[in-house]
Structure formats: structure tokens, C-alpha cells
Amino acid sequence: MTAPVAMVAIVGGGPAGMALALALHRHGVACEILDARPRGVAIADKRILALAHGARQILEGLGVWRTIPHTPITTIHVSHQGGLGRTKITAEDEGVPALGYVLAAGDLAAGLDAALAKTDIAFHDNTRIDAQPDVPLTVWAEGAVDNDAAVTHDYGQHAVICTATADEPHGGRAWERFTPEGPIAALPCGKAYAVVLTCAAGDADDIAALDGAAFLALLQRRFGGRVRFTAAGERAVFPLGLRYRKSAVAARQVWIGNAAQTLHPVAGQGFNLALRDIFELARTLTDAADPGAPAVLARYDQVRRLDRRGAIGFTDTLVRLFSNDNPLLRHARGAGLLALDLLPPVRHFIARRMMFGARGW
Numbered sequence: 001m002t003a004p005v006a007m008v009a010i011v012g013g014g015p016a017g018m019a020l021a022l023a024l025h026r027h028g029v030a031c032e033i034l035d036a037r038p039r040g041v042a043i044a045d046k047r048i049l050a051l052a053h054g055a056r057q058i059l060e061g062l063g064v065w066r067t068i069p070h071t072p073i074t075t076i077h078v079s080h081q082g083g084l085g086r087t088k089i090t091a092e093d094e095g096v097p098a099l100g101y102v103l104a105a106g107d108l109a110a111g112l113d114a115a116l117a118k119t120d121i122a123f124h125d126n127t128r129i130d131a132q133p134d135v136p137l138t139v140w141a142e143g144a145v146d147n148d149a150a151v152t153h154d155y156g157q158h159a160v161i162c163t164a165t166a167d168e169p170h171g172g173r174a175w176e177r178f179t180p181e182g183p184i185a186a187l188p189c190g191k192a193y194a195v196v197l198t199c200a201a202g203d204a205d206d207i208a209a210l211d212g213a214a215f216l217a218l219l220q221r222r223f224g225g226r227v228r229f230t231a232a233g234e235r236a237v238f239p240l241g242l243r244y245r246k247s248a249v250a251a252r253q254v255w256i257g258n259a260a261q262t263l264h265p266v267a268g269q270g271f272n273l274a275l276r277d278i279f280e281l282a283r284t285l286t287d288a289a290d291p292g293a294p295a296v297l298a299r300y301d302q303v304r305r306l307d308r309r310g311a312i313g314f315t316d317t318l319v320r321l322f323s324n325d326n327p328l329l330r331h332a333r334g335a336g337l338l339a340l341d342l343l344p345p346v347r348h349f350i351a352r353r354m355m356f357g358a359r360g361w
Contacts, residue, residue, distance in 0.1 A: 006032040006122065007291050009133040012142025013123060014042045015105065016257030016274050018112035020141060021121050022062045023282035029291065032122040034133065035142070039125035042109035046236070048161070048194040049108065049271055050174075050187055052100045058275045067111040071188045072098035074172035081179040081224065098172070102189045137252055137292035139281070140259045145243040153242040155319055157182050158204035159265060160197045163189060163233040164219065170227075177223055183319070184222050185265070195232070196265055197222065198240065208235040240264050244312055249301045252292035254281060261308065263315045273311045280304055 008024060010017045013035030024031045050073070051059075059065040072091075076099055079086035091099050116123060132138050145152075170188040177184045182198025197219060199207055207218065215232055223229070244261035248254060257274040284300040285291045 004030040006030050006135055008137045008139060009034060009135045010139045010141050011129050014142055015109050015112055017141035018116055020278045022115055023278050025119050025121055027282045027286040029285050034124045034127045034129050036128040039123055043106045045105040047105040048189060049105050050100050050102050052272045053096045055272045055275045056101060058279050064111040064115045068103055068107050070101040070103040071190055072172050073100040073174045073188060074098055076174045078176045102187045102194055136290055139254045139256060141256050143259055145245055149245045150243045151246060155240055156201050157198050157240045158201045159238045159240055160204055160208050160235050162195050162235040163192045164195045164229045165192045165231045167228045167230050179222055204237045208237050242316055249297040264319045269311045269315050276307055277304055
């Protein structure tokens with residue numbers, strides 16, 4: 001099968017790049033993937049993703065959702081350590097089958113790669129790109145935000161990530177617990193929980209190296225008594241910070257995924273935002289005679305601006321507001337969580353923002 005002449009070169013063959021290629025293919029836009037790594041390396045990615053209901057809809061549209069193992073999140077319980085106030089968001093209240101889904105990044109990559117294999121999209125692996133390809137549009141879908149274009153903030157935090165079992169079934173409930181040391185999330189993942197424990201950057205390696213009993217004791221102290229953890233698996237450490245491009249477009253270029261923005265994992269917005277960018281970019285390029293034309297890219301940038309700024313600002317505000325032990329802010333946080341619990345319209349607004357981005361408004 002001979003691939004059509006590419007109008008769009010996608011640099012990066014990870015989940016973001018593969019999802020964009022499938023989306024463009026479905027919209028009739030010829031594209032190719034160029035990746036410096038061997039094809040399939042992303043399938044070994046052990047990281048855990050939390051995808052919102054809106055992300056599921058996008059992946060269903062790409063024809064890959066049913067092939068990806070996933071665990072539904074039917075309830076999200078949010079609380080903070082050291083004060084009163086909590087809120088609970090449920091799929092039933094929001095009228096959706098699940099608020100989100102927990103899955104392995106490697107399983108997502110495998111599903112996308114299998115779908116790509118059924119198309120005529122060219123995938124050039126082991127191909128390093130040092131300059132912009134000679135095509136109408138180049139989409140950078142891999143790597144970190146370019147230092148020359150980045151707005152950055154170092155939260156001074158790392159994430160210690162592992163799976164943990166508990167003494168009772170999770171029942172599809174996800175927990176987000178804010179503490180002075182940083183947020184901690186426990187997400188339903190198969191029969192266990194995927195745990196993301198945020199800590200000071202200087203403490204991360206020591207925490208990850210604790211023996212099983214000591215780590216469980218720390219995890220339980222940070223999390224509280226709502227769940228009783230019984231065992232924890234192998235731990236990995238990732239640095240956390242905020243990096244983003246003010247504009248995700250330039251002359252015949254677009255940046256998506258981590259190449260456009262890297263967010264703190266609180267509220268799980270990173271790859272959800274990437275999928276919304278991908279959905280809109282494919283739609284914008286449909287029937288465009290020149291996909292890299294300034295007017296086309298300006299239209300995409302304008303449509304995506306509100307959602308990008310909203311997701312970046314929402315995540316950044318949560319980290320700054322909740323990751324400290326200021327007594328005034330502690331009371332304000334409790335009052336805010338209590339207000340969310342007592343005011344269904346506000347809670348509904350937040351839930352839809354997390355599920356669908358700006359289009360949920």
C-alpha cells in the first residue's frame with residue numbers, strides 16, 4: 001500500500017503523535033510520522049494515565065477505545081489534610097457512565113499503534129529530525145517544551161508513583177487528598193490503586209527507597225484513614241513543574257502534547273488537554289488546501305486558546321493554593337470544598353470543566 005504524499009509531518013511517534021495521525025487520517029488529511037526511536041517503544045511505558053470522559057469520546061472516534069484495558073472512575077472524593085471540608089463528584093450526578101478512566105500509557109500506545117497498522121500512514125522510526133521537514137505543516141508531538149519558548153515554574157516537587165492494594169475493593173472511587181507537602185491521589189486501577197504521592201524534590205529518592213512497611217506508614221499518614229492500604233509495589237520518581245508555550249503555533253508549525261505544555265498531574269489534565277488539541281487541530285485542517293497557511297493556524301490557535309489557558313491556570317492554581325500550610329489558606333480551602341459540596345451548580349461546572357475542557361462550559 002503506497003501512502004499519499006504527506007501534507008503534515010508529525011514529529012514524534014508516542015501516543016500524542018499517533019492519535020493525531022489517526023485523527024488526520026479520518027479527516028482525509030495525508031500525514032506521516034517521524035520518530036527518533038524504534039517503533040513500539042512507547043508500548044513499554046509503565047506510567048498510569050487518568051483520562052476524562054471527554055477523552056474517551058475522542059478515542060472512541062478514533063476507533064481505539066475498545067482495545068484499551070481501563071478502569072472506570074465513578075466517584076471522585078476530594079479533601080484536604082488539617083481541616084474540615086470535602087466534596088464528592090459522581091458520574092450519576094453528571095449523567096455519564098464514568099467521570100474518567102485509569103489506564104496504562106503503554107496500553108494506550110499499543111491500541112493506537114495497532115490502529116495505525118491498519119492504515120496507509122507512513123511511520124518512519126529511527127529517524128532523527130534536526131530541522132523542520134519540507135512539508136506544508138510540521139507538528140511537534142514529542143519531547144519537552146523548547147527552552148527558548150517556555151514559560152516555566154518549578155514547584156520544588158517530585159511525584160513518587162506506585163500501585164497499592166487496600167483492605168477493601170475501591171468500587172470505582174478515586175481520591176484526591178491535598179496536604180501541606182503536596183497532593184496525593186489514589187486512582188482505581190484494576191483491583192488496586194495507582195498512587196501519585198507528591199513530595200518535596202529533595203525527599204523523593206529517600207521516600208521511594210523506603211522499605212515496604214515504612215513506605216506504607218508514610219502513605220497512610222499522608223492519606224488519612226478513609227482507605228487502609230495493605231501493600232505497595234515498585235516505586236518510580238518523576239520531577240514536577242509547569243512548562244508551556246504561550247502560543248502553540250508558529251510559521252508552518254504546531255506543538256501538541258508535552259511539546260506544547262507539561263502540567264502538574266493534579267486533576268489529571270495533561271493528556272486530556274493534548275487530546276482536545278488533537279481533536280480540534282484535525283477538524284481545523286479538514287479541507288484546508290494549505291494546512292500550514294497562516295490563517296488556518298491562527299484559527300486553530302484562537303479556538304484552543306481559552307481551553308489551554310484554562311487548563312494551565314486551573315492546574316497551577318490548585319497546586320499553589322493547596323500545597324502549603326498557611327492557616328488562612330487552610331480555612332479558605334475548607335470553606336471552598338464545603339461550598340462545592342453544598343452548591344451543586346458549582347460542582348457541576350467544575351466536573352464538566354475536568355471532563356470536557358472549555359467546551360464543557
